[in-house]
Amino acid sequence: MTTETDWQPTASLETIKLRANLLSKIRSYFQQQNVLEVETPVMSHAAVCDVHIECFSTDFKPVSQFEGKTVYLHTSPEYAMKRLLAAGSGDIYQVCKVFRNGEAGGRHNPEFSMLEWYRVGLDHHQLMDDVTGLLSHVCDFTELRRVSYQQLFEEHLGINPHRTATQQLTKLVKEKVDSELSGLERNALLELLFTHLIEPSLGWSAENKLAGVYVYDFPASMAALSRVQLDTEGQQVASRFELFIDGVELANGYNELADAIEQEKRFKHDRGKRQELGYEVNPIDEHLLSALRGGLPDCAGVALGVDRLLMLLAGTHSIADVLSFDFSHS
Structure with a gap:
């Protein structure tokens, strides 16, 4: 049941401004570092195989055709960004909405903001330096x-x-x-x-x-x-x-x-595990495997939860406090 005040934002105007300021600082950091901002599709013909992540799916229905196709909202831009890396993009980053089915409330919202970036030629230890550099720049x-x-x-x-x-x-x-x-x-x-x-x-x-x-x-x-x-x-x-x-x-x-062979092996293992547990078995991203076969440069990548960072900066334990409208008010 809705009330007369349910239309109002769940975040304060001050926090909405804090988000805008944070996003501006994130972009300024990567601009200084000569990291390219990219956009990749939110919908995909394939989906994550991870046993612990559930996707949202929907149906694409071509006009004047009877047969449609199931597509998936991405849970991370990782697969598409790796295809860009394999195509020679160099260092890249993206701020986007991602979607994960399941929990809502507390620290979780089915739709949330993710910052993901990749550095060519770095390993994960060097990437920790970069994460510290970013966070020191924004807060x-x-x-x-x-x-x-x-x-x-x-x-x-x-x-x-x-x-x-x-x-x-x-x-x-x-x-x-x-x-x-x-x-x-x-x-x-x-x-x-x-x-x-x-x-x-x-x-x-x-x-x-x-x-x-x-x-x-x-x-x-x-x-x-x-x-x-x-x-x-x-x-x-x-x-x-x-x-x-x-x-x-x-x-x-x-x-x-x-390694495309090892990646395909892990995908198939996860699909088998999902089937064993009675979960929906999602299609493997063949585009990603082809990109890996084409040659992914040595690189390290990281995903950072923008909403969780805002929660820490705002001193709140509820994700609703940093979203304009959380899931219950969307």
Whole structure:
């Protein structure tokens, strides 16, 4: 049921102006860095295969034809931007709306703003420098530390997450997170331990000031679209990082996988997992695989949640406070 005031914005005018100022500063940073702003389609004939991300789909219905086609709203501009990189674009960035089906409320809105950029010739460690450079340009930001996933688990739980037996992880989850949980796979167990017992302590924010922690060398099983490498102990790890401020994941960066054969293998694995779980199985982006076969330059890329950054700057825990109209008022 609607009321007489439901038409009004969920964000204050002050916060709407804060967003405009933030977007202006983001663009000025990349202009100074000679990074090209691009636009890519919101709709695609293919969709993300990630087990944990659900897409919105709609039907394209050609005029005067009976047969239509299902298209998908992008959950990230990543695939299309990599096609531009393979075509020789050089360093690029994009600010766009992305769409993910599922949760609404709190920190989540089905439609939200993402900043994504790619730097040719950099790895994920060098890209952390770039993220710090951007955040220092747009706000008062301090980088607290860069720490490996393993080191955090050793500090907080006294275990090596790469080598601890799954049975032991299950025991820890039951003892420290939820005694009723059972039958979870290794990645799910690690994720529960991380989000409940480690993540809340990472970084801090105060009035107009932010401080963050970079976490890198995630387990190889969490590589997604990043490369896999050996760490100093000879363990396989994902060449990626996440940035946390106030216990909130703000950015997710990769040393990008350029191997088309490995990428197709991961896509098929994720599709198989989705089918096993009874989820909708989405079509693979063959254009991306063709681009990788054509040659993706060595590069690192990162996605940063613009709305989450605004929430930190505005000192709010509700995404509705930084959106002109959140999902319940759209």
